[in-house]
Amino acid sequence: MIRLGRIDFRGCVALAAALLAGCGGGIPDVEEATAQGVLLKGNGSEPKTLDPQVATGVTENKIISSLIEGLIAYHPTDDELPEPGVAERWEPNEDYSEWTFFLREDALWSNGDPVTAHDFVWSYERMLTPEFGAEYVEMLYSMENAEEFHRGELTDFSAVGVEALDERTLRIRLVGPTPFFLGMLKHYAWYPVHPPTVEAYGTGRLDRSSPWTLQGRFVGNGPFVLEEWRVNQYIRVTKSPTYWDRDRVRLNEIYFMAIEDVNTEQRMYASGRLHVTNTVPSNDISNLRRTRPDELRLEPYLGTYFYRFNTTRPPFDDARVRRALAMSMDREAIVNRVTLGDQTPAYAFVPPGFDDFPRRRLVAHDPEAARRLLAEAGFPEGHGFPRKFLLFNTLEDHRKIAEAVVSMWNRELGIDFQLENKEWRVYLEAQSQLDFDLSRAGWIGDYMDPITFLELWTSDNGNNNTGWSNERYDELIRKAFRSETQEEHYAALIEAEEILMEAMPVIPVYHYNRIYLIRPEVRGWNPKLLDNRPYKYLYLE
Amino acid sequence: MFRFIFNRILQSVVVIFIVVTITFFMVRLAPGDPFSSERRIPDYIQQRILEHYGLDRPAVEQYWRYLQGAAPKRFRPDKLFTEDPLLNAFGIDLGPSYTSARTVNQIIAETFPVSFELGAWALLIAILFGVSAGMTASVFRNTALDYVPMSVAMAGICLPTFVMGPILALIFGVWLGWFNVSGWFVPADRVLPAVTLGLVYAAVIARITRGGMLEILSQDFIRTAQAKGVPYGKIIFKHTLRGGLLPVVTYMGPALAGVISGSFVVETIFQIPGLGRQFVQSAFNRDYFLVLGTVSVYAVLITLANLTVDIVQVILNPRLRFED
Secondary structure (H helix, E strand, C coil): CHHHHHHHHHHHHHHHHHHHHHHHCCCCCHHHHHHHCEEEEECCCCCCCCCCCCCCCHHHHHHHHHHCCCCEECCCCCCCCCEECCEEEEEECCCCCEEEEEECCCCECCCCCECCHHHHHHHHHHHHCHHHCCCCHHHHHHECCHHHHHCCCCCCHHHCCEEEEECCEEEEEECCCCCCHHHHHCCHHHCCCCHHHHHHCCCCCCCCCCHHHCCCCCCCCCCEEEEEEECCCEEEEEECCCCCCCCCCCCCEEEEECCCCHHHHHHHHHCCCCCECCCCCHHHHHHHHHHCCCCEEEEEEEEEEEEEECCCCCCCCCHHHHHHHHHCCCHHHHHHHHHCCCCEECCCCCCCCCCCCCCCCCCCCCHHHHHHHHHHCCCHHHCCCCCEEEEEECCHHHHHHHHHHHHHHHHHHCCCEEEEEECHHHHHHHHHCCCCCEEEEEEECCCCCCHHHHHHHCCCCCCCCCCCCCHHHHHHHHHHHCCCCHHHHHHHHHHHHHHHHHHCCEEEEEEEEEEEEECCCEECCCCCCCCCCCHHHCEEC | CHHHHHHHHHHHHHHHHHHHHHHHHHHHHCCCCCCCCCCCCCHHHHHHHHHHCCCCCCHHHHHHHHHHHHCCCCCCHHHCCCCCHHHHHHCCCCCECCCCCCEHHHHHHHHHHHHHHHHHHHHHHHHHHHHHHHHHHHHCCCCHHHHHHHHHHHHHHHCCHHHHHHHHHHHHHHHCCCCCCCCCCCHHHHHHHHHHHHHHHHHHHHHHHHHHHHHHHCCHHHHHHHHHCCCHHHHHHHHHHHHHCHHHHHHHHHHHHHHHHCCHHHHHHCCCCCHHHHHHHHHHHCCHHHHHHHHHHHHHHHHHHHHHHHHHHHHHCCCCCCCC
16 A cells, blocks of 8 residues: 555656646756757847847847858858858859859758749848848948948949849859958848748838747748747747758757846756856856866957047047056956956957967057156156046946956056946947047957958947047058958058057957856857857757 | 725826826936947938837827827727737737837737736735734734744845845755746746745735734723633634734735836846836836836736725725725
8 A cells, every 4th residue: 555655646746747847838957958959058138039130139140040041151160261051152253352152952941932042132132221220231331332222322222232143143242352251241131031921021021120030930041940939938949841951950959048147047057957058157257167167168259348438538639648558457467357257368459369360469568668658648657637437337347347447557557537337328328429538348240350340440430439530540441341362451450450559549458258158968069259159060969 | 985996097097197108208318229239320220210110200299109009999808818918909009119029019918927927926925924924923922933933024024036036046946956946837937936026025914914913902892802701713813803904905005016016136037028027128228118018017007906905995994984
């Protein structure tokens, strides 16, 4: 009787557990998921959209790149190499100003339609139509007449440099020679969308809040298809049966978990609910180095953390003052004692990682020389230096760095800064209206070329926000955009960066690292400078 | 009584209208705009986006259009459980969200039931624990059975949910593995968030119950009952509880409001897809229509809760009358 009772008890528990699990459709834990080939990935906050032509964020990109594939795909190990996507091969003309892409025959949308060159033309027209209001449209300005069409100076789209020669041949004419064009093409602004699906929902083609991206409607051409979208919970994608390279895809499903709070993500990882986290709370890094040394990853990320001057306000209109501040900042100390995540101290603006672009120290840590410069500028030992504000958006990590930097300036130069934090959108507004003295900022590269960091500082760039401009600099960036060879392109950028660091409208502080936890079961996950994951190469073991 | 209720509903409508109006203009006066991002959008693109959402029009015109959309136009209870109940059952259109592919109607329809359920569990826990602890404390006044629950209650009031939540998740989720540390999938997922949210209110209710009970216990009619030899249990449950719980009923209005609108922290800690997160996030995102939509829902809910409390109070306390 006793034995029977025990069995009954277990049976009841199992039954109850099955019932409980059944009614909510719970998510498997890592062990179960690994066995089923299901990747559980922490993906930050809830994505705003899955329309690649409306999306602007990293969060969205990580999901969209599993659902849609562009002409060129992400390479599994090297961000600088092109990997064939929808295009199986391509031919640039002699000066790299015209590119012909040959689309593969077996590229299909998830509803079975073939992916054609016309789909790309249609997508780019949608993106470039002014009424659509695509935020990332400037990525497409490298096509001939694209900017003119988008600004409404030209109304005939056939004049824009994109053309379907036939179903499977796409020709793109650029405004000038662009040897790094293939790198740009990996960006989701260049992804195609499925015209009949987009047309079918909302008010059609130009509806930027169209619900075509919702569960049950989404049609893509990537290695995975959208299976389920539970708001503020997860997005589940499953292996696509129509993807041309489906035999290579080894994961059956991916859960992109929307997790707002990094501490919650940490607890989920600790309790075996995630294979890989989006990030790690900065306070936990030292602890995790001890407790999970094999799972903690600290990998270079193509980005720079910096301070920007408002050069229209004295005394920051004087390059000597700007350089003095930059030279008295001890970046090693910031990285080793404040940020604690093995970030690279930044002595130039362009982050390391480009094979042929030299890494240089364009600003030294030299407090002695900094004091001399400041004295030359009229503030010996900081005397007479006005009290200025250092602006940052409200976040504990930014405050710590700002406090360290301000105390360095106080010690080395004898000048005082007041910290000023603002809520994110208020902070953005202050920056864009030049309503600040000195402000914290960051920039992540859009594609693998140093120009995505250096083009920011031209006179007419909307992201400049320093009031600084330099004719020679503008000319060099223009030249870099039109160079026929990589050498010429880099030569212009190298000189431009020297000018930038001489004038110092921005102080580079450190280059970002991606800091996250990953379980040993996840294979094929390589360090990537842009954090682009070609999901089809991932597997679990 | 019906006159009373009718008048109160009329008042509520006015209150909600005022709340919507103030919110509409306040949110537009807040610095920062909904479409700013770290990568700055050129002005002419921004202009197109504003046009798409009608934000380029004068504020008064936007306000008028919003009111037209948001005003209830019909009542079809049979359509309450369709995909967009606000639109189908009431004819309410709360506009688009700037940060989602879903409309404000859809967002509220998806998230409100979750927050409501969370709030209901939390209140249930608060009442069960609070009332029993408060009763015990008042009956065994100035003994260990009074001091211990009241000290725990004091600690409960002092410990904010953002401290309590992670502690519970760590102990019962990570270490013991009894519950999931986050999520809203299986019924067991309700336990930790509901306890976290309910404990604070349980503590307050315990203190209020104790106070209310003690006040009644010291009154003459209780002494009379004791003198007549009425059993002690009957005195407590029949004669004391009814009056002693009146302050708790009064507190239920604010508690309900607090549980529902204050669920933001708990929803974030436990990754629950509720309305509280939408409410706070929409303010950070300057997602104007979503701010308005969530504020309106809360306004309706809180006025309804207060109305209910008023009615229940009169029913429980014969000394009160329905008066305007």
